[in-house]
Amino acid sequence: MDNVVLAYKALAAxxxxxxxFGAGIGLGKVSASYVESVARNPQAKDDLxxxxxxxxxxxxxxxxxxxxxxxxxxxxx
Amino acid sequence: MSGTNPMSSFxxxxxxxxxxxxxxxxxxxxxxxxxxxxxxxxxxxxxxxKYASIVPNRYNLFVEKLFxxxxxxxxxxxxxxxxxxxxxxxxxFLFIFVGNLIGLIPYSFCFTSQIAxxxxxxxxxxxxxxxxxxxxxxxxxxxxxxxxGVPVAIAPVLVIVEVVSFMFRPISMGxxxxxxxxxxxxxxxxxxxxxxxxxxxxxxxxPFILFPIIINIALILMKFLVCYIxxxxxxxxxxxxxxxxxKDGH
Numbered sequence: 001m002d003n004v005v006l007a008y009k010a011l012a013a014x015x016x017x018x019x020x021f022g023a024g025i026g027l028g029k030v031s032a033s034y035v036e037s038v039a040r041n042p043q044a045k046d047d048l049x050x051x052x053x054x055x056x057x058x059x060x061x062x063x064x065x066x067x068x069x070x071x072x073x074x075x076x077x
Numbered sequence: 078m079s080g081t082n083p084m085s086s087f088x089x090x091x092x093x094x095x096x097x098x099x100x101x102x103x104x105x106x107x108x109x110x111x112x113x114x115x116x117x118x119x120x121x122x123x124x125x126x127k128y129a130s131i132v133p134n135r136y137n138l139f140v141e142k143l144f145x146x147x148x149x150x151x152x153x154x155x156x157x158x159x160x161x162x163x164x165x166x167x168x169x170f171l172f173i174f175v176g177n178l179i180g181l182i183p184y185s186f187c188f189t190s191q192i193a194x195x196x197x198x199x200x201x202x203x204x205x206x207x208x209x210x211x212x213x214x215x216x217x218x219x220x221x222x223x224x225x226g227v228p229v230a231i232a233p234v235l236v237i238v239e240v241v242s243f244m245f246r247p248i249s250m251g252x253x254x255x256x257x258x259x260x261x262x263x264x265x266x267x268x269x270x271x272x273x274x275x276x277x278x279x280x281x282x283x284p285f286i287l288f289p290i291i292i293n294i295a296l297i298l299m300k301f302l303v304c305y306i307x308x309x310x311x312x313x314x315x316x317x318x319x320x321x322x323x324k325d326g327h
Contacts, residue, residue, distance in 0.1 A: 057310050067260055071084070
């Protein structure tokens with residue numbers, strides 16, 4: 001019985017990490033637009049870098065919230 | 078896999094048990110590392126600015142750069158009021174940054190990976206922004222929840238949406254810092270577990286132990302960047318929220 005519960009927990013954790021799909025698209029869009037705007041205006045590189053870093057961190061935090069739920073599934077419930 | 082629980086490094090242990098009127102106010106390892114980080118911040122800032130001269134030496138210059146950095150964070154949002162919140166934001170940035178860095182030392186405790194700590198700091202910023210808004214604009218502060226130029230029919234729905242998104246600010250702020258810290262530590266633990274299982278396994282796999290170690294070194298270097306970015310984002314959001322409270326009220 002216990003093994004079945006553990007197996008379903010692992011399955012649920014794997015499904016929960018599907019959130020990385022969206023976060024990956026978001027990170028790709030952030031870096032793509034960063035590279036594109038640097039290519040258009042190389043002088044604005046320093047200003048754009050901090051904005052891009054902020055975008056990376058915000059998008060990454062979405063994925064980390066999914067990871068938080070997965071950890072809750074594995075270790076607490 | 079190492080077979081151990083990766084969450085074991087985040088367990089809060091009581092060092093000195095204190096109970097006041099049924100409340101648990103024990104001195105834990107989390108509080109111990111908070112005290113250590115405060116001592117580090119105060120001592121270094123004191124020593125580095127003690128022998129200040131007209132021509133600054135390199136330590137004076139570092140502290141000066143730090144002050145300018147925090148000023149540059151505050152200036153676009155707060156304008157002329159930035160000097161009022163400067164000490165608070167500087168203390169917040171240094172506390173989070175040093176706390177994140179202390180967590181990287183093996184066998185130490187990362188207090189920013191406790192949701193109680195990060196959520197407490199986020200709630201403090203949230204309450205500060207509300208009080209600043211009420212102080213600056215009085216009751217008109219609550220006008221910020223009513224969007225300008227929408228039909229009367231859908232205004233109540235939008236007010237509810239605005240209030241809910243406002244309430245979620247401290248939650249997203251606290252969870253962002255906490256989840257970033259905890260995920261980095263778990264990643265380091267799991268990659269180190271690969272090294273352990275290579276070492277304990279078949280003799281022919283022993284040379285592969287180098288790969289997890291190299292990856293771990295790269296991950297620790299990346300964690301330094303994450304420590305800095307998370308502290309920066311926390312202070313920047315703090316200044317954005319307080320600046321919004323000052324400007325709002327139409």
